[in-house]
Amino acid sequence: MINHESNVIEYTYTDQHAVPYDVSEPLNPDYAINQLLAQFTGGIDPVAYSLAFTDWFIHLLLSLGKQQALLDLSLTNASTLNKNLEKAADDNRLSGPEWQTWPYAVYRQNYLAMRQWWQLATRDVQGVEKHHTDMVNFSVRQWLEALSPANYMTTNPQVIHKTLESAGANLVKGVDNFIEDIQQQYFREPELQRQETYRVGENIAVTPGQVVFKNNLLELIQYSPDTEEVCAEPVLVVPAWIMKYYILDLSEHNSLIRYLVQQGHTVFMISWKNPQQEDHNVGLIDYLKKGLGEAIEAVQQRVPGEQINGVGYCLGGTLLTMAAAWLAREKRNPFCALTLLAAQTDFSDAGDLRLFIDESQLSMLEAVMAKNGFLPKESMAGTFTLLRANYLLWSRWVKEYLLGERQHPNDLLTWNKDATRMPARMHAEYLRQCYLHNSLASGQFMVDDRPIALADIQVPLFVVGTAKDHVAPWQSVYKINLLIDKDITFLLTNGGHNAGIISEPGHAHRVYQMATRKEDGAYLPPQAWLDEVPLQEGSWWPVWQQWLTSQSSRKVSARPVEAIKTLPAAPGDYVLAQ
Known part of the structure; x- marks a missing residue:
């Protein structure tokens, strides 16, 4: 219930059907074993990967045809320059x-031949479970990326040239960079932290606004209007709680929030609390009801009589669809339209993240989380680094430690370092319900002991996928076309999970494809959609903003936002918590 005097909710709700995480209980001996293993494996379950490699290796031994193909490929690559090797190269470096010059052409040729051989060896082995195939292929890919000749001083022509040119000064600088990073990562040197170029509330996340509601899960920010008139229906933005919200409010030139305000929208933003140990028992239903549910009520109180344009990013978009289905079931429909940004609703083909999720690996993850009551932010950051190791790990290794060149700080990199934690119970429920069991798409996700169905959502949708998304592959995002029979405008933009969404007007090299499937329209498979829909130049923000405006009933006078004595101004307090 909302305490109207303080605008704070007393946090009392818990989901009685979830398994609680009580860190005060004596340690489960099974947890202790898994925790010990996790210290040596970085949280990767050795049992799961042992089973995967055993499944693959035994079936490979039984596949005489595959063995012959591997032998033929080895002989071909050894006897001639195989032009098909270019297809095995995915390292732009x-x-x-x-x-193309000796001896680097030889290093490159041998490396690409090795990549091609292992790609053939780990794919399409008859009898191997698909999940095991993907795990083996992913593991081998990580190993191969580590072996790239671009990663080593003696085999990288760019590093050798710079070393000779600078008489080794680049290597000295690289060692300094490495020591500096170790100090900042493990010893939290305060002087190094003061050198940050971007600071929240100073030069990023500076769109004017006011926290208008707060509870134990979130702060709700209402942004000050920038136009005399605004669309009658407010916009409520729901970011994921695996990230700080200001990914959508970076610098002035690339802030999605500022852009919406300047286009005449009343904008509300959820800023999630960064969980602490005492939040270990907060569940996914808590985020749905005490989080988003109460935020919706607060928006309705401040903008009475109007429906809401709901916007959800990543996991926030998943939660938004849960809320829309739940409230539709209860005959309460606060939304006039929904926008989903790189958000999945069907997790059956959810990309490489699924490689870390099966019963064995979840058991280890739950043991790790039980120790502190949350998933450490380093674990989440490490997982995302593995998904894009070539770009996030090895490219940085070469640039900063071998070439001795620091990456120029920017707002997106600053945000990327500002990681968050996950409450143990919520994270376990989310992974099991969405990734492992795909309960939301199959109509088995329970709210108040009753399932919710996405088919109950009866408002138009605008859905954005990004072409190089390693977190929410666009083909997976596209699956919402099979779950909701309403007008769905699907837009595919270039870029990845973050950079594809932060695609402000004027950003160079931006392209997108967009088409609308009407309620009675036929379904088009992803590849057919990709082939048929024309490519357009520029940012997708303007066409989306036009769609948002088209969902509004009328224009009204702008809604001023006044300071509240008991609550902070934007960006609020929760976003600053470490």
């Missing part, structure tokens, strides 16, 4: 002209 090997594409420069310097890699």
Whole structure:
């Protein structure tokens, strides 16, 4: 219930059907074993990967045809320059002209031959479970990316050239960079932290506004209007709680929030609390009811009589669809339209993240979380680094430690370092319900002992996927077309999970494809959609903003936001918590 005097909710709700995480209980001996293993494996379950490699290896031994194909490929690559090797290359660092000269061309050729051989060896082995195939292929890919000749001083022509040119100064600088990073990562040197170029509330997350509601899960920010008139229906933005909300409010030039305000929208933003140990028993239903549910009520109180344009990003979009289905079931429909940004609702083909999720690996993860009551932010950051190791790990290794060149700080990199934690109970429920069992898409996700169905959502949708998304592959995001029979405008933009969404007007090299499937329209498979829909130049923000405006009933006078004595101004307090 909302305490109207303080605008604070007393946090009392818990989901009685979830398994609680009580860190005060004596340690489960099974947890202790898994926790010990996790210290040596980085949280990766050795049992799960042992089973995967055993399944693959035994079936490979039984596949005489595959063995013959591997032998033929080895002989072909050994006897001639195989032009098909280019298809095995996905490391752009090997594409420069310097890699075409001796001896670097030999290093490159041998590396690409090895990649091609292992890709053939780990794919399409008859009898191997698909999940095991993907796990083996992913593991081998990580190993191969580590072995790229671009990663080593003696085999990278760019590093050798710079070392000779600078008389080794780049290596000295690289060692300094490495020591500095170790100090900041493990010793939290305060002087190093003061050198940050971007600071929340100073030069990022500075769109004017006021926290208008707060509880134990979130702060709700209402942004000050920038136009005399606004669309009658407010916009409520729901970010994921695996990230700080200001990914959508970076610098002035690329803030999605500022852009919406300037286009005449009343904008509310949820800023999630960064969980502490005492939040270990907060569940997914708590985020749905005491989080988003109470935020919706607060928006309705401040903008009475109007429906809401709901916007959800990543996991926030998943939660938004849960809320829309739940409230539709209860005959309460606060939304006039929904926008989903890189958000999945069907997790049956959810990309490489599924490689870390099965019963064995979840058991280890739950043991790790039980120790502190949350998933440490380093674990989440490490997982995302593995998904894009070539870009996030090895490219940085070469640039900063071998070439001695620091990455220029920018707002997106600053945000990326500002990681968050996950409450143990919520994270376990989310992974099991969505990834492992796909309960939301199958109509088995329970709210108040009754399932919710996405088919109950009866408002138009605008859905954005990004072409290089390693977290929510666009083909997975596209599956919402099979779950909701309403007008769905699907837009595919270039870029990844974050950079594809932060695609402000004027950003160079931006393209997108967009088409609308009407309520009575036929379903088009993803590849057919990709082939048929024309490519357009520029940012997708303007066409989305036009769609948002088209969902509004009328224009009204702008709604001023006044300071509240008991609550902070934007960006609020929760976003600053470490």
